[in-house]
Amino acid sequence: MSSALRKQRYLLDYTLSSLARRPGKNLGLLLVYTLIVFMLASVMLFTHALRSEAVAILQESPEIIVQRLVAGRHDLIPAHYLRKMGHIRGVLERKGRLWGYFFDPAVKANYTLMVPDEAQPAADEIEIGATIAATRGVGLGDIISLRSADNRPFSFRVSGILDADSQLVSADLILLSEATFRDFFAIPEGLYTDLVLRVRNPRELRTIAEKLILLLPDTRPILRDEVLRTYDAIFSWRQGIVFVLMAGAVLAFVIFAWDKASGLSGEERKEIGVLKALGWETADVIRMKFWEGAVVSLLAFLLGYLLAYAHVFYTSAALFEPVLKGWAVLYPEFAPIPYIDLLQIATLFIFTVFPYTVATIIPIWRAAITDPDLVMR
């Protein structure tokens, strides 16, 4: 081992024993520091996971959705709008979709009912999301009874349990046939929930949307990018709320850390004086104190991040879930897909470890350049 490296090792060794000499104070600092990193990292990890989940869902969604508006409210769209729209250049495929929500009083949750494009289940069969199966306690071949819009009981045999990449989509989903859907919700033939268009060239989306508004003035085209942006804005906004709630705690930590780091106690001053009297150079003292700051902040960062990782990906962010998620009821099983984003870690690192380490340097330098005799007196 080279001598420079050995020197750093001895300094680190001294730092650790010096930290151990004041266990209460340093453990307290470590605890508060870890807590702050934990909270910040939890929010960042969870919102990012939610956001990537939304992106994953929308990847499969059509480029343009056309909704009919009546008095500013979303209404069923007649099938002849497909004809009225005609062939718009750039649109590869257009079709009507049938989907809706259903509140199940038995489990007090909303289901999403949808007619799939292909492989529709038979008239008295449904395919259900894994979460519905778990909450209603049914398996393949069992019967589920639901009450329709006009209060008729419908019995369905479960012919399949959906298993999608993303729990958020499939959790509350029920797939059924078109005829059953229309019967269940009393939607007459010739009406759809909305129309969807497939467009190959993303550059052409805006032009197509403009044409749609002219051709079908009582509709609203919704672009996939807009939906994505909206989700993004919602998640950023929620993240912002949590950060504001945490601002007090962060501020308290900053004051605490600043006080601990910058204002040297008389005892510490004395220690520096003794070290200098023993022949330590100013640079050595600064190095030693740098190691002290680095050890505390790195340890806190590592602990905080690990705890946050476990919190988000093993307990589904149990602490923040209500604020950060919360736009539907039936997501008890939502487990974000674990990921590690180096950029995110770097951001967090720069905002926590870096300021603390820097804040410790200047006062120590000031103490270290004063005459040992003066300090010890």
Place this chain on the structure above:
Amino acid sequence: MRNALTYTLTLLWSLQLFAAPLTLPEPDAGSTCPVCGMFVAKYPEWIATVQYRDGHAHHFDGAKDMFKYLFDLPRWAPGHNAANIRAIGVTEYYGLTLIDAREAYYVVGSDVLGPMGHELIPLASEGDAQEFLRDHRGARILRFDEVQHALPVKLDEGVFE
């Protein structure tokens, strides 16, 4: 009914009212445009391809660079001969399919910019080209043979005449 449809299609085809789809080798992640040096696979909406008789192909990130290349083969592809070109394909704007460049319609001066700025936007049929011209405020429609040697360079300067 079916026969009538086939007949009409064949007729349209023979009249070259729309260009047939084309299958050519695709660029891989490392393919660069011989003219501008940019990676081609990053711009799937703009790919143009020139294939030679021996099967190897050059890819471009837009029809403009493809024309520059064709107009000055000795400069951009030394050792290649225009007589050995088997097929030329361009990516048509609305459906993003590869079509025969010689049958495509090109709109210049539109508000749609490619990776290399102003472009010759390839379209599959005259109807497509006219609607594109209207929608995107294009300057004019050209066939393959009508593209002048000076045009690609003029496009770089924002001149469409």
